Amino acid sequence: MELPFAESWKIKMVEPIRKSTREEREQWIREAHYNVFQLRSEQVYIDCITDSGTGAMSDRQWAAMMLGDESYAGAKSFFHLKEVINRLTGFEYVIPTHQGRAAENVLFSHLVKEGDIVPGNSHFDTTKGHIESRKATALDCTIDEAKDTQLELPFKGNVDPAKLEKALAEHAEHIPFIIVTITNNTAGGQPVSMQNLREVRAIADRYGKRVVLDSARFAENAYFIKTREEGYADKSIKEIVAEMFSLADGMTMSAKKDGIVNMGGFIATRHEDWYEGAKRFCIPFEGYLTYGGMNGRDMEALAVGLDENTEFDNLDTRIRQVQYLAARLDEFGIPYQRPAGGHAIFVDASKILTNVPKEEFPAQTLTIELYLEAGIRGCEIGYILADRDPVTRENRFGGLDLLRLCVPRRVYTNNHMDVIAVALKNVFDRRNDITRGVRIAWEAELMRHFTVTLERV
Numbered sequence: 481m482e483l484p485f486a487e488s489w490k491i492k493m494v495e496p497i498r499k500s501t502r503e504e505r506e507q508w509i510r511e512a513h514y515n516v517f518q519l520r521s522e523q524v525y526i527d528c529i530t531d532s533g534t535g536a537m538s539d540r541q542w543a544a545m546m547l548g549d550e551s552y553a554g555a556k557s558f559f560h561l562k563e564v565i566n567r568l569t570g571f572e573y574v575i576p577t578h579q580g581r582a583a584e585n586v587l588f589s590h591l592v593k594e595g596d597i598v599p600g601n602s603h604f605d606t607t608k609g610h611i612e613s614r615k616a617t618a619l620d621c622t623i624d625e626a627k628d629t630q631l632e633l634p635f636k637g638n639v640d641p642a643k644l645e646k647a648l649a650e651h652a653e654h655i656p657f658i659i660v661t662i663t664n665n666t667a668g669g670q671p672v673s674m675q676n677l678r679e680v681r682a683i684a685d686r687y688g689k690r691v692v693l694d695s696a697r698f699a700e701n702a703y704f705i706k707t708r709e710e711g712y713a714d715k716s717i718k719e720i721v722a723e724m725f726s727l728a729d730g731m732t733m734s735a736k737k738d739g740i741v742n743m744g745g746f747i748a749t750r751h752e753d754w755y756e757g758a759k760r761f762c763i764p765f766e767g768y769l770t771y772g773g774m775n776g777r778d779m780e781a782l783a784v785g786l787d788e789n790t791e792f793d794n795l796d797t798r799i800r801q802v803q804y805l806a807a808r809l810d811e812f813g814i815p816y817q818r819p820a821g822g823h824a825i826f827v828d829a830s831k832i833l834t835n836v837p838k839e840e841f842p843a844q845t846l847t848i849e850l851y852l853e854a855g856i857r858g859c860e861i862g863y864i865l866a867d868r869d870p871v872t873r874e875n876r877f878g879g880l881d882l883l884r885l886c887v888p889r890r891v892y893t894n895n896h897m898d899v900i901a902v903a904l905k906n907v908f909d910r911r912n913d914i915t916r917g918v919r920i921a922w923e924a925e926l927m928r929h930f931t932v933t934l935e936r937v
């Protein structure tokens with residue numbers, strides 16, 4: 481008999497979590513104005529609001545923290561981190577930053593100017609923000625198939641080469657670089673194939689352009705290449721990672737994802753001119769070059785985290801857990817964006833709460849119902865997150881209305897996944913009785929989902 485699958489780690493330290501009663505949750509969510517960002521973490525039983533900075537560090541990472549060199553300049557910990565990044569990516573120049581958006585801020589301050597166009601595959605919201613705040617345009621060239629939630633494709637995060645080619649043919653002189661996000665977070669944690677990275681490289685070369693990889697989940701992307709793309713089954717994750725980065729000129733990194741640290745990020749590049757340019761912005765925005773936004777101890781933990789998370793077994797445990805949750809949802813017939821992504825399941829609320837009018841925010845309503853059901857905190861990626869149209873000030877109901885359930889790395893067991901799945905099933909079973917949603921009582925002009933206050937209709 482074949483042995484069943486089990487985690488590639490065992491547990492050395494635990495953090496108690498507490499269940500609550502429905503009455504408590506009714507009160508807490510009311511006090512939070514029906515916005516889960518305003519709940520306290522103690523009011524949450526299983527927290528799936530994000531996979532960013534919520535992972536569990538290993539014993540080796542905690543041990544490495546003790547070796548942190550907190551020298552202002554020339555810290556040993558910086559050179560240790562740099563050595564690991566050099567070895568994994570082939571990029572010679574490294575600038576640490578306090579998180580991913582800071583890496584974008586520093587690099588884009590050097591590269592992006594008013595009137596520029598930056599093509600890519602569904603730019604992450606902070607990436608888009610750092611482009612648009614410089615009066616430039618983030619041009620989405622993701623394949624059209626990514627928008628169909630029920631279509632099963634192995635690499636649904638890909639760049640559409642025809643769209644990219646067209647962008648370059650029309651606007652080459654305004655394009656400072658191309659950015660490819662691996663995995664494609666906005667499209668649901670969907671991977672980008674090596675073949676696609678090669679196509680992007682070829683197009684970029686024809687126009688003499690450089691390519692940046694927004695690499696928050698580069699290791700998960702490499703896992704999907706190994707398990708789904710022809711010719712990679714026998715390659716190690718580290719070999720695949722090296723090949724991915726060999727097709728790019730630089731990277732921005734949110735280490736809070738695939739670095740498995742709670743805070744951190746960096747820029748890495750093979751080009752001295754990019755390094756020299758970005759350096760000028762690192763010092764005023766982040767700090768001196770050998771720490772950027774990071775403590776020495778955090779650079780040590782990141783160095784170990786990057787090494788560990790580019791090993792197959794660690795990634796296999798992680799991705800299979802997300803797929804386990806997806807399989808449970810399949811069992812109950814609950815619709816989500818297919819196939820399951822690397823870090824999260826995006827539940828299709830508009831297909832579940834069909835009696836809740838879109839003006840009453842079905843995905844937010846589902847988020848609230850799941851919290852009330854079992855104290856599980858997901859996150860609306862839908863009509864509230866979409867903000868209003870800047871010109872008409874109308875709500876934007878054109879996109880998808882999803883409940884995102886992120887799975888933190890190495891934190892929960894499959895028993896927790898079962899609780900999530902069954903709680904969602906219970907809500908799903910009474911979906912037709914849920915006919916009213918929420919209305920907005922107060923909202924900020926931009927990024928309203930963090931602070932919005934809501935009332936039940």
Ligand SMILES: *Cc1c(COP(=O)(O)O)cnc(C)c1O
Pocket residue numbers: 532579580581582604606607661665694695696697733734735736737744745
């Ligand atoms: C999280 C993320 C960022 C921003 O990183 P932070 O560490 O949250 O600042 C950028 N790009 C992608 C794809 C991300 O997932």
